Amino acid sequence: MGMQQSSAPIETISVVNGDHTGTTVIKNQKTIMKKLLILGCSLLAAAALTASATDARENYEKACAKCHGKEGKGDTKMGQKLGIRDYTDAKVQAGFTDDAAFKAVKEGVKDKDGKTVMKAAEGLSDDDMKALVSLVRGFKK
Numbered sequence: 001m002g003m004q005q006s007s008a009p010i011e012t013i014s015v016v017n018g019d020h021t022g023t024t025v026i027k028n029q030k031t032i033m034k035k036l037l038i039l040g041c042s043l044l045a046a047a048a049l050t051a052s053a054t055d056a057r058e059n060y061e062k063a064c065a066k067c068h069g070k071e072g073k074g075d076t077k078m079g080q081k082l083g084i085r086d087y088t089d090a091k092v093q094a095g096f097t098d099d100a101a102f103k104a105v106k107e108g109v110k111d112k113d114g115k116t117v118m119k120a121a122e123g124l125s126d127d128d129m130k131a132l133v134s135l136v137r138g139f140k141k
């Protein structure tokens with residue numbers, strides 16, 4: 001009987017040890033979950049950034065490239081006809097402000113005779129247009 005009583009506490013200890021191991025596993029899982037969560041969040045942020053960059057690129061190709069050229073050189077038929085400047089040229093980039101560029105996209109551009117040479121962008125939000133200005137800035141070599 002004495003032997004049985006003394007073996008019972010030993011069993012209890014081993015159960016406690018088992019629990020302890022269990023707790024460690026749970027803690028590790030929490031750490032993993034945390035890491036996954038952080039990873040998930042940064043992936044989401046990256047996806048959001050990529051999405052807006054893609055949108056700007058898409059908008060540019062749809063609404064701007066036929067005049068300004070895919071790389072902003074203005075080396076298209078329309079670009080040559082309208083005398084569009086080369087936006088890969090740092091001097092040309094220095095020749096206008098972000099505000100002016102934004103205004104050009106939003107309100108369009110007229111030549112000195114008052115003839116519209118670039119139409120106001122249609123169906124784009126202010127954020128879309130700001131993204132386009134950044135994209136145009138990015139043409140600078």
Ligand code: HEC
Nearest residue numbers: 063064067082084085096100101104105109117118121132
């Ligand atoms: C029909 C042709 C045409 C289209 C389409 C066009 N542009 Fe232009 N854009 C011009 C012309 C012409 C100018 C004035 C000459 C120049 O800046 O080289 C100009 C000027 C600009 C300028 C310079 C403004 C400044 O202050 O000097 C920016 C920036 C610009 N365009 C961006 C865009 C963006 C972004 C789009 C698409 C949403 C676009 N353009 C679509 C013809 C066009």
